[in-house]
Amino acid sequence: MSSDSDDDIPLARSNGRVSEARISKQADRAMDKASAKARYAPEGVSVRNGPILDDKMDVDEPTTNGAAKRKARVSTGKAVNYNVDESESSDDAVPLAKRQKVSKKKAVASDSDDDQPLAVRKAAKLPPKVDPTTFGVESSDDEPLNAKLAKQKASIEKKAEKQAKAIRAEESKAKKPTPKKAVKKESDSDEDLKPKKRKSISATPAKKINGVKKADSDSDVPLKKTTAQKANGKVKSEVSTPTKNGKAKKDEDEEEETYRWWDAPKKEDNSIKWDTLQHNGVVFPPEYEPLPKNVKLRYDGIPLTLSIEAEEIAGFFGAMLNSTHNVENPTFQKNFFQDFTDEVKKTGGAKDKDGNKVEITEFSKLDFKSIFEYYEAKNSTKKARSAAEKKADKAAKDEAEAPYTTCIWDGRKEQVGNFRVEPPGLFRGRGEHPKTGKVKRRVTPEMITLNIGNEVIVPAPPEGHKWKAVQHDNKATWLAMWQENINGAYKYVMLAAKSSIKGQSDYKKFEKARELKKHIDRIRRDYEKDLHAELTADRQLATAVYLIDKFALRAGNEKDTENEAETVGCCSLKYEHVTLKPPNTVIFDFLGKDSIRFYDEVTVSPRVFKNLKLFKRPPKTNGDDIFDRLNTTQLNKHLTSYMPGLSAKVFRTYNASFTMSTLLKELKDTNLSIPEKVKLYNDCNRKVAILCNHKRTVGANHEAQMEKMTDRIKGLKYQKWRTKQMILDIDPKQKKKMGADFFELDEELDESWILEHQAFLVQELRTKIEKKFQKENEKLAAEGQREMKPKELSDRLEAADELEKKFKKENKSKKIEAEGKGPTVEKYETALKKLDERIATMLLQAEDREGNKEVALGTSKINYIDPRLTVVFAKKFNVPIEKFFSKTLREKFTWAIESIEDDDEWEF
Known part of the structure; x- marks a missing residue:
C-alpha cells in the first residue's frame, strides 16, 4: 500500500481487500498504454437498460386511467402455473402444498469473469437493445444510433453549460457594488461559487452508515412571492362540473375558497407546518370472520382445529393459492411456515377432531385446498352481485368513510391520502425480498400515535381500545403513525397528493432541480478533472458523481442483509455487480430499488472505464466494494458543497426536465392534428427516457x-x-x-x-x-x-x-x-x-x-419532468391538458397548471 498511514485505509467490509490510498503514475501510464489503440464507442448512452426478466417475474399491468378497453375476441392462452406438474395437479387427493414442485436455484459460482456479465451467467432474459424505432430516432448506416444519441446528449450538456454561465453572469450584473467596507458577501462568479476546498476524504475511514437519509428541508426553496392581487393566496373557485344537459352542476362546497399556496406569502418560520389541525383518525379493517366448521386446514390428510389467530394466518396463505409466483417461492414458503408454526405453538397447538395434538413439522404436508375453495366461492358471490347491490354497498362504504377523507388544516379543508390502516396478511415485497411470506400483523389502536391540534377534540378509538399516544407536533405533516412488524418501518397517514402540502413538496423538488442549472457546469468540470486525481478516494468520488449524473444511478445505502433486501446503489456496488467489456462498455447488474434486479449496459468515457478497472484490481474479488473509499455520507457532503440539498435524486430530476425543456424548445407549431401533437410530445418524452437512462421492461400484456x-x-x-x-x-x-x-x-x-x-x-x-x-x-x-x-x-x-x-x-x-x-x-x-x-x-x-x-412515460412525466413543461407545451400547441394529465394528476398539479396561466414567459 502506498498510503502514508494505516489510518487512511478503511476497514474492509468483506475479505479485507481494499484499494490503495494512491494511484501511482506508473500504474496510470501502464493502463493508458494498454488501451492506446482501442476504438472507443461514443460515451454517455445505454445500449440496453431495464429490469431483468425471468420465468417467474410478475410484471405489473399498466393502468388504463379509466379508459374503456375492447375485450379480446379470442383468449390469448391459459394462465401459467409455473412449477406444478399437470399430471399431479389433476390428482385431488394430493395436498396443494405437496404438489408445489419448486425448482431449486442453482448456486452462483464465486468466481467472477469480467467478460461474462452476471445476467449471462444466470441465463436470464436481458432487456432489449436500444433501437431507432423504439425512440423515433432516425439512424443510418453512416452514423450508428448510439453515436447520434451521444452527439445529441453532448449538445444538450453544452447548452446547459452556456446557460449556467449566463445565469451567473446575469446575477453578477444585478449586484450593485457597495462603497462602504462591509462584510464580504458571497459572489456567484465562477471563482466564488466553487465549493470550499475539502480535505481529502481518504483521511477518514469510509465507514458506511445504516439508516434512512434525511429528506431535504422544506425551507430549502422559497415559494413564489405573492402578487398584490393575490396577497392572501385565496381566490373563489370558478370550476364547475358540466352535466349531460349542459348545465353546471352546483357543488355543496361551491363557495369554498381555493387555497393558492403558490401565491401565498411565505411564513417566517418555515419549520412550522400548521397552526390548527383537526381530523377524525383512521379507518381500521374489519375484524376476522372465522371459517365455517366444515372448512379446515389439513395436515397429512388430518383436518386441524386451530386457534382463531393461527386459523387467520392459514387463511392468508390459502386465499392466495392461485398466486403461484408467491406461494411457490421457497423463501415465501419458508417464512410463512416459520411464522405460522410459531403462532400455532403460542396459541395452544393444532388438534385433530378428537382433541389430540398434531405436530406440524413439514410444509409439504399442509393442504389449503378447502380454505382456497371457500374464499374463491365467497369472492364469486361478491362479484355476482347486481350493479344496484354493488352501488348500494359502495355508497354505504363511502358514507362510513366520509369523515376520514378530509381534515381541517389551518381552517381549510384538505384531502387525506391513505386514511385506511392496512389489513393483516402475508408480506410479498418486490423482487427477491428476503422477508417475503412473513405475516403482517394486525395493527391495533394501541400501536397508533395521532398527531392533532392542541385545542380540538381527539377522535375516540374503537370501543375497548386506546391510542398509543396523542401528540401536537405542528412541525410534522403526518396525521397518524405506527410501526409495522416486518421491517420495523414507520407508516404514516399523510395528506393526499392533491393537497397543498404535497403540492408544495413537488414544487420544491422541481425548484431544487431548477437551482442546479447554475451549478451543473462547475460540477461536471470538477468531476472530469478529479477523474485523473492521484488520491484513490478523490478519483472514486469523481467516478461516482459521473455515474450518477450520466446514468441516473442512485447513491446507495448499506443494508443489513439479515433484515433487509440487499439493494444496491452507486456507493454500495460490489465487485460482481460491475462487468467491464473493453474498450469502454460497462455492465451493471444488481438488485436495485424495490429489490428489482436491474441491468444497465452503458458506454462510458475511456477514463471512467480505466478507473473502474483500477477499482476492481486484484486481489479484489466477489463481495468486495468497488468504491471502498467512499460512502453516501461523504458523497452527499460533497454534493451539498455546491448547493444546499443537492443529492443524486436532484440530478435525475434536473437531467430529465432540462432535456425535455431543450427538446420542446426545438419544436415548431406546425399545422398538426391533436393526436399528432400528443404523439410529438410523447416522442420527446421517449427521448428523455433514453438520454437520461429511464427505461422499463416490456409489459406482459x-x-x-x-x-x-x-x-x-x-x-x-x-x-x-x-x-x-x-x-x-x-x-x-x-x-x-x-x-x-x-x-x-x-x-x-x-x-x-x-x-x-x-x-x-x-x-x-x-x-x-x-x-x-x-x-x-x-x-x-x-x-x-x-x-x-x-x-x-x-x-x-x-x-x-x-x-x-x-x-x-x-x-x-x-x-x-x-x-x-x-x-x-x-x-x-x-x-x-x-x-x-x-x-x-x-x-x-x-x-x-x-x-x-x-418507456414508462407516466413515471417520468409525473416524477422527473417538471409538470410546468407539459402545461407550457399544451398551451403553446393548443392541446387540452386532459390529453396529458388525468383528473387525478390535474388535481395533483393544480399549482403547475394555474401558475403557468399567470406566467406566459415561464421556462425551466
Whole structure:
C-alpha cells in the first residue's frame, strides 16, 4: 500500500481487500498504454437498460386511467402455473402444498469473469437493445444510433453549460457594488461559487452508515412571492362540473375558497407546518370472520382445529393459492411456515377432531385446498352481485368513510391520502425480498400515535381500545403513525397528493432541480478533472458523481442483509455487480430499488472505464466494494458543497426536465392534428427516457394490447370497404369514375379474418343489448316500478340475429346493400373521410404505444419532468391538458397548471 498511514485505509467490509490510498503514475501510464489503440464507442448512452426478466417475474399491468378497453375476441392462452406438474395437479387427493414442485436455484459460482456479465451467467432474459424505432430516432448506416444519441446528449450538456454561465453572469450584473467596507458577501462568479476546498476524504475511514437519509428541508426553496392581487393566496373557485344537459352542476362546497399556496406569502418560520389541525383518525379493517366448521386446514390428510389467530394466518396463505409466483417461492414458503408454526405453538397447538395434538413439522404436508375453495366461492358471490347491490354497498362504504377523507388544516379543508390502516396478511415485497411470506400483523389502536391540534377534540378509538399516544407536533405533516412488524418501518397517514402540502413538496423538488442549472457546469468540470486525481478516494468520488449524473444511478445505502433486501446503489456496488467489456462498455447488474434486479449496459468515457478497472484490481474479488473509499455520507457532503440539498435524486430530476425543456424548445407549431401533437410530445418524452437512462421492461400484456389495436384498425378498414361497396350499390358508374382499385378489399383483410370479425360484431351487439336491458331493469327496480319481461330482451336481440343474417347473405352474394335513411354518394363520401381520420388517429396511437413499450412515460412525466413543461407545451400547441394529465394528476398539479396561466414567459 502506498498510503502514508494505516489510518487512511478503511476497514474492509468483506475479505479485507481494499484499494490503495494512491494511484501511482506508473500504474496510470501502464493502463493508458494498454488501451492506446482501442476504438472507443461514443460515451454517455445505454445500449440496453431495464429490469431483468425471468420465468417467474410478475410484471405489473399498466393502468388504463379509466379508459374503456375492447375485450379480446379470442383468449390469448391459459394462465401459467409455473412449477406444478399437470399430471399431479389433476390428482385431488394430493395436498396443494405437496404438489408445489419448486425448482431449486442453482448456486452462483464465486468466481467472477469480467467478460461474462452476471445476467449471462444466470441465463436470464436481458432487456432489449436500444433501437431507432423504439425512440423515433432516425439512424443510418453512416452514423450508428448510439453515436447520434451521444452527439445529441453532448449538445444538450453544452447548452446547459452556456446557460449556467449566463445565469451567473446575469446575477453578477444585478449586484450593485457597495462603497462602504462591509462584510464580504458571497459572489456567484465562477471563482466564488466553487465549493470550499475539502480535505481529502481518504483521511477518514469510509465507514458506511445504516439508516434512512434525511429528506431535504422544506425551507430549502422559497415559494413564489405573492402578487398584490393575490396577497392572501385565496381566490373563489370558478370550476364547475358540466352535466349531460349542459348545465353546471352546483357543488355543496361551491363557495369554498381555493387555497393558492403558490401565491401565498411565505411564513417566517418555515419549520412550522400548521397552526390548527383537526381530523377524525383512521379507518381500521374489519375484524376476522372465522371459517365455517366444515372448512379446515389439513395436515397429512388430518383436518386441524386451530386457534382463531393461527386459523387467520392459514387463511392468508390459502386465499392466495392461485398466486403461484408467491406461494411457490421457497423463501415465501419458508417464512410463512416459520411464522405460522410459531403462532400455532403460542396459541395452544393444532388438534385433530378428537382433541389430540398434531405436530406440524413439514410444509409439504399442509393442504389449503378447502380454505382456497371457500374464499374463491365467497369472492364469486361478491362479484355476482347486481350493479344496484354493488352501488348500494359502495355508497354505504363511502358514507362510513366520509369523515376520514378530509381534515381541517389551518381552517381549510384538505384531502387525506391513505386514511385506511392496512389489513393483516402475508408480506410479498418486490423482487427477491428476503422477508417475503412473513405475516403482517394486525395493527391495533394501541400501536397508533395521532398527531392533532392542541385545542380540538381527539377522535375516540374503537370501543375497548386506546391510542398509543396523542401528540401536537405542528412541525410534522403526518396525521397518524405506527410501526409495522416486518421491517420495523414507520407508516404514516399523510395528506393526499392533491393537497397543498404535497403540492408544495413537488414544487420544491422541481425548484431544487431548477437551482442546479447554475451549478451543473462547475460540477461536471470538477468531476472530469478529479477523474485523473492521484488520491484513490478523490478519483472514486469523481467516478461516482459521473455515474450518477450520466446514468441516473442512485447513491446507495448499506443494508443489513439479515433484515433487509440487499439493494444496491452507486456507493454500495460490489465487485460482481460491475462487468467491464473493453474498450469502454460497462455492465451493471444488481438488485436495485424495490429489490428489482436491474441491468444497465452503458458506454462510458475511456477514463471512467480505466478507473473502474483500477477499482476492481486484484486481489479484489466477489463481495468486495468497488468504491471502498467512499460512502453516501461523504458523497452527499460533497454534493451539498455546491448547493444546499443537492443529492443524486436532484440530478435525475434536473437531467430529465432540462432535456425535455431543450427538446420542446426545438419544436415548431406546425399545422398538426391533436393526436399528432400528443404523439410529438410523447416522442420527446421517449427521448428523455433514453438520454437520461429511464427505461422499463416490456409489459406482459403489450402484445395482446397491440393485437387488439390492430384488430380495431382492421375493423375500421373493413367498415370503410363496406361503405365503398354501398356507393357502388347506389351508383355502379362510380367504379369507372374512381377506379377499380378504390373499391378493392385491403390486403390485410383475408376471408377468415372477415368471418371472425363479423362474428365478433354480432356478439358485441348482443352484449350491448343485454347490458342496456339489465341497466334499465335495475333503474326501474330502484324506482319501485315493474321490471321488463324477458320477452322484451328477446325482441331486442332480434337486431343481432338480423345482423348475423345480413352478413351471411353478403358473404354468399358478394354484394353489400346500401344502409341508412336516404343514402347518397355524398353521405357515404363524408362517412369515408371520418373513417380515414379515425384510422389515422388509431395508427398514430398504435405507433405511440409500440414506442412506449420500453418507456414508462407516466413515471417520468409525473416524477422527473417538471409538470410546468407539459402545461407550457399544451398551451403553446393548443392541446387540452386532459390529453396529458388525468383528473387525478390535474388535481395533483393544480399549482403547475394555474401558475403557468399567470406566467406566459415561464421556462425551466
